[in-house]
Amino acid sequence: MKWLERQRNFIDFTLSSLSRRKGKNAALMLVYTLLVFVISSVIFFTQAIRREAEALLTSAPDMILQRTVAGRHDLIPLSYGEKIKTIRGVKSVQGRLWGYYYHPAAHSNYTVMAADDVTSGDDTAAVGSGVARTWQTAGDNTLYMKAFDGKVLGLRIAKVFSDTTDLVAADLIVVSRATFGRLFGIAGTLATDLAMEIGNQKESATIALKIVQLYPDTRPILREEILRTYAAIFDWRSGYIIVLLSGTALAFIIFAWDKATGLSAEEKIEIGVLKALGWDTSDVLLMKFWEGTVISLTSFLLGVIAGYLHVFFASAPLFAHALKGWAILYPAFKLTPAVNAFQIGTLFFFTVVPYAIITIIPAWRMAITEPDAAMRQI
Amino acid sequence: MITLANISKTFNAGRQNEFTAVKGINLSIAMNTITVLKGPSGSGKTTLLSIIGCMARPTAGRITVQEREITSLPERFLTEIRRNTFGFVFQNFNLIKGVTALENVMFPAFPAGLRHAELQERAMRLLEKLKIASKARQNVESLSGGEQQRTAIARALINEPAVIIADEPTAHLDTELSGEFMDTMAGLHAEGKTILIASHDPLMAESENTHRVIELRDGQIIGEH
Amino acid sequence: MRNSTLYITATAAAAVLLCFLFFVYPLLPRSAVTEQERKEKEHLLQSLHITDLCLFTEASYTRHLSQADRFAAFQDHPLAIEHFPSGSLVSPPDSFMERQ
Numbered sequence: 001m002k003w004l005e006r007q008r009n010f011i012d013f014t015l016s017s018l019s020r021r022k023g024k025n026a027a028l029m030l031v032y033t034l035l036v037f038v039i040s041s042v043i044f045f046t047q048a049i050r051r052e053a054e055a056l057l058t059s060a061p062d063m064i065l066q067r068t069v070a071g072r073h074d075l076i077p078l079s080y081g082e083k084i085k086t087i088r089g090v091k092s093v094q095g096r097l098w099g100y101y102y103h104p105a106a107h108s109n110y111t112v113m114a115a116d117d118v119t120s121g122d123d124t125a126a127v128g129s130g131v132a133r134t135w136q137t138a139g140d141n142t143l144y145m146k147a148f149d150g151k152v153l154g155l156r157i158a159k160v161f162s163d164t165t166d167l168v169a170a171d172l173i174v175v176s177r178a179t180f181g182r183l184f185g186i187a188g189t190l191a192t193d194l195a196m197e198i199g200n201q202k203e204s205a206t207i208a209l210k211i212v213q214l215y216p217d218t219r220p221i222l223r224e225e226i227l228r229t230y231a232a233i234f235d236w237r238s239g240y241i242i243v244l245l246s247g248t249a250l251a252f253i254i255f256a257w258d259k260a261t262g263l264s265a266e267e268k269i270e271i272g273v274l275k276a277l278g279w280d281t282s283d284v285l286l287m288k289f290w291e292g293t294v295i296s297l298t299s300f301l302l303g304v305i306a307g308y309l310h311v312f313f314a315s316a317p318l319f320a321h322a323l324k325g326w327a328i329l330y331p332a333f334k335l336t337p338a339v340n341a342f343q344i345g346t347l348f349f350f351t352v353v354p355y356a357i358i359t360i361i362p363a364w365r366m367a368i369t370e371p372d373a374a375m376r377q378i
Numbered sequence: 379m380i381t382l383a384n385i386s387k388t389f390n391a392g393r394q395n396e397f398t399a400v401k402g403i404n405l406s407i408a409m410n411t412i413t414v415l416k417g418p419s420g421s422g423k424t425t426l427l428s429i430i431g432c433m434a435r436p437t438a439g440r441i442t443v444q445e446r447e448i449t450s451l452p453e454r455f456l457t458e459i460r461r462n463t464f465g466f467v468f469q470n471f472n473l474i475k476g477v478t479a480l481e482n483v484m485f486p487a488f489p490a491g492l493r494h495a496e497l498q499e500r501a502m503r504l505l506e507k508l509k510i511a512s513k514a515r516q517n518v519e520s521l522s523g524g525e526q527q528r529t530a531i532a533r534a535l536i537n538e539p540a541v542i543i544a545d546e547p548t549a550h551l552d553t554e555l556s557g558e559f560m561d562t563m564a565g566l567h568a569e570g571k572t573i574l575i576a577s578h579d580p581l582m583a584e585s586e587n588t589h590r591v592i593e594l595r596d597g598q599i600i601g602e603h
Numbered sequence: 604m605r606n607s608t609l610y611i612t613a614t615a616a617a618a619v620l621l622c623f624l625f626f627v628y629p630l631l632p633r634s635a636v637t638e639q640e641r642k643e644k645e646h647l648l649q650s651l652h653i654t655d656l657c658l659f660t661e662a663s664y665t666r667h668l669s670q671a672d673r674f675a676a677f678q679d680h681p682l683a684i685e686h687f688p689s690g691s692l693v694s695p696p697d698s699f700m701e702r703q
Binding site for chain 2: 002003004005006008009010012013016020270273274276277278279280281282283370371372373375
């Protein structure tokens, strides 16, 4: 109880001391909060996207087989799949039909995919919410697409996928296989690539080798390669993140520098008087500790809460600008809240602790001075 | 009883600006008395008060406060003894600016961790006793010289010390206020406190309340009456 | 009210809010609608064999990062002057950088 009263006394003193320089300390706290906000936003955002990628990739096919002609991705005959099915370890092979469609009115590129279960009919399409937002159907709920032979195909929008699927389906137009063929003129014997399921993951490399020997014009993409592509996303080593983090790190350093270069005359006087009034060294240092902690703890809490709300409630509008680039179509980032406690703990450790320390250290010299000597300096 | 045996204090020992403030002081101060240290500036009054009030350690000699030798006590114990035994009133008050009188009075007791309500009550009572209760919630910069001094005295009393030490208390006061100050000290003495004042003001030395005057010059005692 | 009481209360409240957001909010039972949405997403992933996130829709090789062939980055110019922000957000997978 006495301990608690002591701490509360020190906090009272420190709050009154801080409010004597209201302007400066308010600005300090604002900037500090902003820094924590930026870093925690980045942490939350990248974590959430990585989790989406993980979730996505657990359902991704074990292997995708592409065919390359003159170094470019070309269509693959389904007959390849017949032979590949006979390789030991291959559970299933399916032809994927997908491609890109550019819609001039929206200046946007869309991904068109064929599915087997389009129950609403050949003249319909299921679209991602990004398509619904950008296509400009002019109220008639139909996509008018120009087929490969110049004819216009009208597809009624039977379904719009929800916002939560945006990260995988924002720009998707899903049609039946027949419609896909009519749109792009691809013969029924061809596919864009082959999606394969493999019994034993460890055999993927061997199977891939066998396939390439069978069909030298193919390029297998293993699931682990897909994984590795997305493991590197928003990595701290990527340019944009480095710039963000260096900027905030620099700001922290400037703070620390300002604090560490010593006490102002006013602060020296204050400590001297306290010592003369009967505060011993540990009392003074404890008070200084609270001075640092009051600011850094408050900034940390406000900054992290703001970062969380920014990313998970407001869908990270501040990053939109960077991610959008030239794209017209931009997924609505409805991210699932997921927190990496370790990273936030590290952030806590690196924001609150150092600030408390750099508030104490300049006061150290003055705090250990004998009261009489302290008074003489005043 | 406070006893000083052969006390000396040298500043900046071993360097070019070495300076001995007091030398070979032998002194005993009885409890519940009013003593005045008299002498010109530079005579070592402030240094002597600092040493007696445990604010500085002597370079040589021994001090005993109420049968307990405190010369070489570690800082933590020394500070506690000082807090509970001595209350200091400084020449220029040294009140913390930007803060109210009431808060200033409470500050010295903060490390002790008393219940806040209790402490505040104690502080208010002291301010009432010194007749400045009405100024309790005002910032100290807005108080007059006399009011500031009374705040400083209240502050010196917050930890209920046995000894009050005042360094040149009337330096910034006129005759009337000086008289009031002496009356306040007499009142505290009547309550059983020991008062120690350093002053070159003849009003202090010649006051009827003063029991003993010790004369200092160049860091040594040259006489007393 | 004492300053310190105010401060301690406010800080405690913020800390509680933080803990709530971190540990309780993600576990809250989602409304019926979002549960349905989640199922929809899973169905999409399975039936279409999706391999890429829809993040950068500027070009084919940024839209389908994992499907892009090795020459995609150099399609326009051997030096591949970066004109999409995705270049500074996604690093190439480590295997790309290894020398054979």
